[in-house]
Amino acid sequence: MTHKSAITIKDVAQAAGCGVATASRVLNNSGSASADVRERVETAARDLGFSFSAIGRALQSRRSMTIGCLVPSLANPVFAEAVQGVQAELQGSGYQLLISCSNYDEAADDAALEMLLSKDTDALIATMVAPERSAALQLAGRRGIPVALMFHDPMEGFVTSYVDNVEAAREVARQFARLGHRRTGFLALRFSTSDRSRNRYAGFLAECRAGGLPDPALIEIGEAEARQPDRLAVILGQHPGLTAIFASNDFLAIALQNAARLLGWRVPQDMSVAGFDGIEIGRLLEVPLATIETSPEAMGRQAARLLLERLQGGAPVQPPALSFHFRAGATLAPPTPGKGDDGRVAAQPPSAPPAETAQQG
Structure with missing residues (x-):
């Protein structure tokens, strides 16, 4: 058995058969958990000799208890929903979220991450223009700061929560x-x-x-x-x-x-x-x-879970792609005979007032 002084919340979570964030919510008595899960976590903590004071020491030792989150924009509900997912998953973990937006600008991405690093954040979640070129992400890596990306397809050196x-x-x-x-x-x-x-x-x-x-x-x-x-x-x-x-x-x-x-x-x-x-x-x-x-909300939750596991000593593991499905809507139909190549010509568009900004996904 693991020596008592080396017990972490990850050990408790593994023994209880649940995630680190769930075990943290139970032991902090914050957030929801089923009666069965709560009993398993509390039993595992008692059996391993892991107390609430131990979790406090484990979480707070040499940490700011903040996680930085960078997204291109909160005006696009896709990114707003992802941030809500991150916040929901962090609830009860003791961590606070610091949010920054870059408006799809590569230089602003690095400036925002440098600002978050200057606040001694314990980990970073990011959606960026070019993470593979980011000097700030490289700096985070040299400092041993866990990073999880959102929306990006997998790339070497980073774990990411994504749809294929x-x-x-x-x-x-x-x-x-x-x-x-x-x-x-x-x-x-x-x-x-x-x-x-x-x-x-x-x-x-x-x-x-x-x-x-x-x-x-x-x-x-x-x-x-x-x-x-x-x-x-x-x-x-x-x-x-x-x-x-x-x-x-x-x-x-x-x-x-x-x-x-x-x-x-x-x-x-x-x-x-x-x-x-x-x-x-x-x-x-x-x-x-x-x-x-x-499901951007699920993407944010997954990214937060990846970081919580890293912060409790886990190794970086790239999860599989999240699910998607095609929603048929009503904007699809077979091409109309006589239209398209042969029957449609460009029209002169009338003037129109500006519409709501189109956001980049």
Whole structure:
């Protein structure tokens, strides 16, 4: 048996058959746990000689009891829900969350992480432009500070909580092909600075080629076009032959529908649209959005669990991808005969007031 002086909350959790965060909630008498789990944790703590005072010493010794969290934006509900998941998982652990936003800027990413490190945070959770190039993350590694990424596909040197962007995008291509679409497009915002967007395009492209379809058109836009439907309509009007477009996130998919309306194109009769993320507002539209539905809250919870396990002496272990599913919505339909390649031409879009900002996912 482990020597009493070396007992940690991880030992208690393993003996009780639960996670570290759950054991912490029980021993701190904070947060919910079933009667069965509570009894197992308390029994394991007694058998191992692990007391509440021991957990206090284990958690507080040479630690600030803070975890830094960096996301691109809280205006995008995808990231807001992930942060809520982190907070929910940390409840009862004794750790407080310090949150920073970078507005999708690589330099701001590093500046924010350097600020969080200056606060002596015990661990970091991050969604960034380019974690593989981040000097601040390298500094965290040299200091032995645990890091968990969110939304990023796995990359060497980091653990990450993620959805398989490539496979999810393949599913969108399969849905388009099933309905008979051949001329498709991929709409991306800040394509060069989002590994998520690039991986989604890569999966979409690969599945189109696997199905013998033409390569999808890559339509890259900037913030101005994403915010203003009339400007996006001008770009969309340059692709009159496309019958289905996959937007790299739901906000872009909604902006795309607004732009199509300015051109007099109906969704889905004249153009099918699919997004990515599954934000709730997509269900509430007059034409509910077809999208890849994920669980950002579960992603945040998983990232927090990874850090709590590291903070209790566990080794970094990359978990498998979280689940996703395709939500059919009402923005998909077979291409209308006579439309698309032969029957639709670009229209002159009327002027329109700026719309709600499209957020990068």
